[in-house]
Amino acid sequence: MEKKVKKVDIIFETALDTSPLDVLDKTLQRSADDIILELIDSGLKGRGGAGFPTGLKWKFTKNEDSDTKYVICNADEGEPGTFKDREILDRVPEKVFTGMTICGYVIGAREGYIYLRGEYNFLLKTLNAKLDIFNKALKDRNIDFQIFVKSGSGAYVCGEESALFESMQGFRGEPRNKPPYPTVAGYNFKPTVINNVETLVYVAMICRIGAEKFKALGTTDSRGSKVFSVSGDTPIPGIYELELGMPLSRFVDEFGDGDAKAVQVGGASGHCVPRKLFADTIIGFEGIPTGGSMMLFNSSRSMYNVLKDYLEFFTEESCGQCTPCRVGCQQLLKGIEAVKRGERPPAYLDEMKKLTGTMRIAAKCGLGQSVGNPFNTIIDNFREEIIY
Amino acid sequence: MSKIDLLVKGLVEQHGKTRNSLMPVLQGLVQQERFLSEEAMLVVARELDLAAAEVYGTASFYTFLDTVPRGKNIVRVCKTITCHMKGKEDIVNAIENTLKIRTGETTHDKKFTLLTANCLGWCHKGPVMLVNDEIYPDLTPQKAIEIIEEYATLNGH
Numbered sequence A: 001m002e003k004k005v006k007k008v009d010i011i012f013e014t015a016l017d018t019s020p021l022d023v024l025d026k027t028l029q030r031s032a033d034d035i036i037l038e039l040i041d042s043g044l045k046g047r048g049g050a051g052f053p054t055g056l057k058w059k060f061t062k063n064e065d066s067d068t069k070y071v072i073c074n075a076d077e078g079e080p081g082t083f084k085d086r087e088i089l090d091r092v093p094e095k096v097f098t099g100m101t102i103c104g105y106v107i108g109a110r111e112g113y114i115y116l117r118g119e120y121n122f123l124l125k126t127l128n129a130k131l132d133i134f135n136k137a138l139k140d141r142n143i144d145f146q147i148f149v150k151s152g153s154g155a156y157v158c159g160e161e162s163a164l165f166e167s168m169q170g171f172r173g174e175p176r177n178k179p180p181y182p183t184v185a186g187y188n189f190k191p192t193v194i195n196n197v198e199t200l201v202y203v204a205m206i207c208r209i210g211a212e213k214f215k216a217l218g219t220t221d222s223r224g225s226k227v228f229s230v231s232g233d234t235p236i237p238g239i240y241e242l243e244l245g246m247p248l249s250r251f252v253d254e255f256g257d258g259d260a261k262a263v264q265v266g267g268a269s270g271h272c273v274p275r276k277l278f279a280d281t282i283i284g285f286e287g288i289p290t291g292g293s294m295m296l297f298n299s300s301r302s303m304y305n306v307l308k309d310y311l312e313f314f315t316e317e318s319c320g321q322c323t324p325c326r327v328g329c330q331q332l333l334k335g336i337e338a339v340k341r342g343e344r345p346p347a348y349l350d351e352m353k354k355l356t357g358t359m360r361i362a363a364k365c366g367l368g369q370s371v372g373n374p375f376n377t378i379i380d381n382f383r384e385e386i387i388y
Numbered sequence B: 001m002s003k004i005d006l007l008v009k010g011l012v013e014q015h016g017k018t019r020n021s022l023m024p025v026l027q028g029l030v031q032q033e034r035f036l037s038e039e040a041m042l043v044v045a046r047e048l049d050l051a052a053a054e055v056y057g058t059a060s061f062y063t064f065l066d067t068v069p070r071g072k073n074i075v076r077v078c079k080t081i082t083c084h085m086k087g088k089e090d091i092v093n094a095i096e097n098t099l100k101i102r103t104g105e106t107t108h109d110k111k112f113t114l115l116t117a118n119c120l121g122w123c124h125k126g127p128v129m130l131v132n133d134e135i136y137p138d139l140t141p142q143k144a145i146e147i148i149e150e151y152a153t154l155n156g157h
C-alpha cells in the first residue's frame, strides 16, 4: 500500500488541446438522460459539505414540470478554513461556467447564477469580464443559457441553499422549512439545481475524461478526488487536490508539523479528531466528510480557545430565526466560559452536550444542527483543556 | 433631486424595479456611500415600492450592509481561528494605535472605520484583512500600518 497521500490534478489542470468550450460542445451532443446516467455512474457527490449525489439532484430537477428552472453555483464559501472555491473561480472559471451550462441543458434552465460571497468582491471584475466572453460564446452557438453573478453581503448562513435563495430574492437570509427541496421550489420558488463551485467543475471534467477515470480514484463510498484547504499548524498551508478515502494519519504525515495533536475536519461545523484517532479516521463520506477545510493544531494550542472561537462564530452567524439555535449557541458559549472560570462544575459540560442533541433535532437548518459536531468532539477528546 | 435620489434611481434602472433587485441596489449604495442612511433606505423603499420596514429588515441582516455611518475606508481584520493563531491580535493593535481608534470605531476625519470579520477565505495566508474590497494577506503589524498609511495619503489630497 502506498504511504503517501495521492495528489491529483483534475480541477486546476488546463490542457491546451481541450478547452472548456470544446467539452461543452462535445457534451451537448449527448442526450440529457445519458449525461445524468454518467454522473450517477461516476458516484459524484456534492462537494459543498452535504454530499448529495449530483446526478440524482439533476434528475429530480429535470423531472419537474416547469417552464422556468434555474442553475445556481454556490460560491458563498463561508465555512472557516475553506478557501478553495475562490481559487477555482480565480484560476479556472470557464470550467465552472461549463458545468453550469451542462446543468442548464440537462434540466432545462435558461438562467444560471453564481452567488459570490461579498468578501470575494475583488473577483467580480475579472469574473464578469470572463462571463461576458463566455455568454457571448453561448449566444454564438445558439445555446439558450446565460450566466450572471449575484453578490452576498457578509452572512455565513446564506451559504445554506434556501437562505441563499431568500437573499437573491431580496430578503433576510433566513433558511426555509424543508420540504419543499430546491429541486422542487428553489430560487423564485422554481425548480433549481444548486451546486458547489467544485462540484460543477467535476461535472465538466467527468464529461471530459469519463466516469471510469473518475471512479478509479477514491473508494466505493467516496468516489474521486477533492480539493482540500489546508491551514493552521502546517509548514505547507494551501490548496491541494487529493484522492478521497485516505486515513487522516496519512494526511497528517504529509501536512503536519510533526507535533499535530488534533485536526478539525470540515471547518467550524465539522469534527475535531484527536491524535489517537488519526489512524482510524477515514476522510470521506464513509468516515468524516468535509467540504475541504482541514485545520491542524499542534500541542502548543489550547483547544478551549479553538472551541470558544467556533462558538463565537456560530453565535454571530446564527440567523436567529429559531430558538434552539439562537439561544443554544449563546448558552454553549457562556457555559464553557463559566466552566473555565469554575462557576459551573465540570458535569455542566455533559448538560451542554444534551443541549446540542436538542439543537440537532430542533434547529431549522444545518447551522444549528451541526454545532454539536465541534462541541462534542472537542469536549470528549480535550475535556481537561476545557475545565482547567 | 438629491444625490441619493439620483443614485438610487440609477441603480433601480440598472437592476430593475423588482424585489429581487433589492440586494444589488443596497450593495450599490454601500459601494458609493459606505453605509445606508435612513434617507437612502426611504428612497429605496419608495423607488422599489416596498415598505420602509422591509428595506431596513433586509439591510440590517447583512454585515456588509451597514446602517450606521462608516468611514471612507472600511478595514476588516479577520478574527477567525487560523488568523487568530497567526497573530490577528497584533494586527488589530497596530491599526488601533496608528488610527487612534478602537475596533468598531471611526476616525474623526471619517477616513477609516476599523472592524473585525469572520473568516475571509485566506486562512493559508493569515493574518489577512480587507480594506473596502481589496484583500491583504500575509500581514505583519508593520505591513498593516504601511497599507493603512498608503490609504491615508491616497485619500488625503
Ligand SMILES: Cc1cc2nc3c(=O)[nH]c(=O)nc-3n(C[C@H](O)[C@H](O)[C@H](O)COP(=O)(O)O)c2cc1C
Residues within 6 Å of the ligand: A045, A046, A047, A048, A049, A050, A051, A052, A074, A075, A076, A077, A078, A079, A156, A157, A158, A159, A160, A161, A162, A194, A195, A196, A197, A199, A200, A365, A366, A367
Ligand atoms: C450554514 C450552512 C452554510 C453553507 N455554506 C455553503 C457554502 O458556502 N458553499 C456550499 O457550496 N454549500 C454550503 N452549504 C451547503 C448548501 O446548503 C448545499 O447543500 C450545497 O450548496 C449543495 O451543493 P453540492 O451538492 O454541490 O454540495 C451550507 C450549508 C449550511 C447549513
Ligand code: SF4
Residues within 6 Å of the ligand: A157, A174, A175, A317, A318, A319, A320, A321, A322, A323, A325, A326, A363, A364, A365, A366, A367, A368, A369
Ligand atoms: S438553525 Fe440557526 S441559522 Fe438555521 S434557521 Fe435556525 S436560527 Fe437560523
Ligand code: FES
Residues within 6 Å of the ligand: A080, A081, A082, B078, B079, B080, B081, B082, B083, B084, B118, B119, B120, B121, B122, B123, B126, B128
Ligand atoms: S481564518 Fe482568517 S481568513 Fe480564514
